[in-house]
């Protein structure tokens with residue numbers, strides 16, 4: 145049964161593991177393109193004044209590519225390719241500058257920017273894999289650049305650089321790990337009903353929308369079921385709210401245990417649950433729900449010294465037999481549920497047919 149590992153949630157988490165969310169990554173890339181593109185124009189002009197025509201040409205061409213990138217980055221489906229191209233070229237270029245014998249010591253501060261950009265744009269795993277080798281290469285280049293590493297001043301410079309690079313990488317790694325965990329927790333909370341652990345209404349609705357789209361493509365059918373516990377108020381009023389909560393949790397468990405992994409269950413609110421049964425015919429979904437109804441009616445739930453018995457009513461709408469839109473399916477299933485309740489409760493009703501009679505509802509302690 146598919147609840148907490150909701151595919152939409154999975155996709156969101158996958159995006160979260162790539163560093164910033166897509167829209168933020170695009171904004172950051174645009175800002176980076178603008179800043180580096182402009183800086184390259186300035187550097188290019190300075191190189192011309194210094195007489196380094198080839199270097200100036202390279203920098204000006206790179207700045208043109210970056211300005212072109214600003215116009216593309218918002219719409220490109222290949223965001224990851226753009227990010228990798230930018231980071232690998234940028235980091236390699238920074239290393240190249242550091243390798244030039246006349247390079248200023250200040251050029252090496254860019255080594256510390258490597259993990260910041262890589263983690264923000266690629267997330268923890270890929271960010272580490274990309275930044276670690278470039279940072280090591282930067283530190284080694286710095287070592288050779290110092291030349292007089294044997295004297296105390298050189299050793300201090302080298303240690304400052306290495307320590308700062310390690311701390312930078314470590315802190316960013318820790319920060320990104322915590323951020324991913326917090327985001328994962330928030331996603332789960334936002335999509336889950338806290339009491340039962342099932343998908344909440346919004347999560348269930350998006351599963352229904354996705355199921356509709358998939359079934360429209362594959363041509364298969366599914367059933368939307370709305371289930372409501374009968375006279376649930378009596379349980380709350382006679383045994384207390386905690387007993388009511390206990391019943392809701394137990395019913396949630398019974399539903400998830402009985403259904404297939406490809407099916408979905410959610411708590412729509414109060415004592416109402418929603419079920420999506422994939423690849424079933426109307427008649428089969430009816431049989432399955434009647435079996436579930438009987439199982440709920442037969443079970444006795446221990447609570448303290450008492451045994452609680454409840455019954456439930458069901459309404460079924462079938463895609464595509466009854467409707468092909470989520471809203472209409474919901475309306476039909478709801479109408480069927482209402483007719484089950486009106487006919488005496490503890491029943492299953494499907495659209496187009498009259499409710500099938502079952503034994504009367506009971507709530508007994």
Ligand SMILES: Nc1nc2c(ncn2[C@@H]2O[C@H](COP(=O)(O)OP(=O)(O)OP(=O)(O)O)[C@@H](O)[C@H]2O)c(=O)[nH]1
Pocket residue numbers: 339372373374375376377378380384385386387388389392413414415485489
């Ligand atoms: N314990 C508990 N009770 C809840 C929760 N959410 C809603 N309820 C209660 O569920 C009850 C629903 O009552 P009604 O809407 O009258 O429905 P019912 O008593 O089940 O009657 P029918 O649906 O007509 O069979 C109310 O007493 C609500 O307070 C919850 O999270 N926990």
